[in-house]
Amino acid sequence: MRGQLRKRVKSALTYSLILLILFYTLVPIVWIIEGSFKTHEQNSRVPPVWIFQPNFEAYDRISSRIFHFFSNSLMISVSSVLAAILVSIFAAYALSRFDVRRKRDIEVFILSTRMGPAFAFIVPFYLIMRDLKLLDTQIAVILIYTAINVSFAVWILKGFIDEVPVEIEDAALVDGCSRLKVLLYVTLPLVYPALIVTGTLGFITSWNEFLFAFILTREAAVTLPPAIASNVSFMNIDWEAMCAYATVSMLPVLTLALLVRKHLARGLTLGAIKG
Numbered sequence: 001m002r003g004q005l006r007k008r009v010k011s012a013l014t015y016s017l018i019l020l021i022l023f024y025t026l027v028p029i030v031w032i033i034e035g036s037f038k039t040h041e042q043n044s045r046v047p048p049v050w051i052f053q054p055n056f057e058a059y060d061r062i063s064s065r066i067f068h069f070f071s072n073s074l075m076i077s078v079s080s081v082l083a084a085i086l087v088s089i090f091a092a093y094a095l096s097r098f099d100v101r102r103k104r105d106i107e108v109f110i111l112s113t114r115m116g117p118a119f120a121f122i123v124p125f126y127l128i129m130r131d132l133k134l135l136d137t138q139i140a141v142i143l144i145y146t147a148i149n150v151s152f153a154v155w156i157l158k159g160f161i162d163e164v165p166v167e168i169e170d171a172a173l174v175d176g177c178s179r180l181k182v183l184l185y186v187t188l189p190l191v192y193p194a195l196i197v198t199g200t201l202g203f204i205t206s207w208n209e210f211l212f213a214f215i216l217t218r219e220a221a222v223t224l225p226p227a228i229a230s231n232v233s234f235m236n237i238d239w240e241a242m243c244a245y246a247t248v249s250m251l252p253v254l255t256l257a258l259l260v261r262k263h264l265a266r267g268l269t270l271g272a273i274k275g
Helices: 002-035 057-097 103-112 119-131 138-162 166-174 179-190 192-208 211-216 224-229 239-259 261-268
Strands: none
Touching: 002 239, 057 103, 057 138, 057 179, 057 192, 057 224, 057 239, 103 138, 119 211, 138 192, 138 211, 166 179, 179 192, 192 239, 192 261, 211 224, 224 239, 239 261
16 A cells, blocks of 8 residues: 555656646747737736737738748758758768777867857857858858857767667678768668757757857848847837747747657667667
C-alpha cells in the first residue's frame, strides 16, 4: 500500500510540474495571439480581457508590409543555414576523422565564438559592412548569420559523424572511393538527422535574431524581429500590430519544430548515452 501511495504521489507531483511548466510556457503565447485580435482599449485593460469579440484591424494594417518582412526573414534564414551547413560539414568531418594538430584547441575556439556578447561584435561588423557598401542588404545579414551558425553546426555534425563506424568508410576507401565520395555518399546519408537538427536550430536562431538585423538594416532588408520592435515609439506602443507581427513570426518556427521534433530530440540527447 505504501508503495502504491508513493507512486501516486510521485505521479501527481510530476503531472503538476508538467502542467505548471505548460502554463508558464503557453500563457505568453496565448496572450500574444489574443492581443493581435483585440482593440487598443482592450489591450490596455488591467486586469487583462480574455473573452472578447475578435478584431482583425491589426492584420489589415500590417498586411501591406508583412510579406516584405516575412520574405526577407525567410530568404536570410534559409540562405544562412544552407551556407553554414555547407561549411560545417567539411570542418566537422576533418575534426572527426583526421589527426589535426591541436584539435581540441580548435574545437574550443570554434565554440568560443558563440560565448562573446553580440554587442562586442556589432561595431566591427557594422564598419566592415559599411566599407563594403553592404548595409541594408540581405547579403550582409546572411554573412553574419552564417558565421553565427557555423560554430554550433560544427559541433553538432561532428558529434553525429563520431558515431559512424570508421570501418564503413574504410571499406568504401578500399573499394576505390575518394574521401570526398565517402563523405557525400557514405557518411552524410548515415547522419542525415544531423543535417535536419543543424538546419532547424540554425533556422530558429536566424529567424529570431534581432540585434544584427536591427543595426545593419533600414528598409530593404528588414526582417520580422526589427519590424516588431518598430511599433514601439516614444509616445505610444502599438500592441495590436506587435502582437500580429509576433503571431505571424511564430508560425514558421512552430510548424518546423513540429515537423522535425523527433530529430530534434535525437540531436538534443546526442552524447547522453554511449555504447
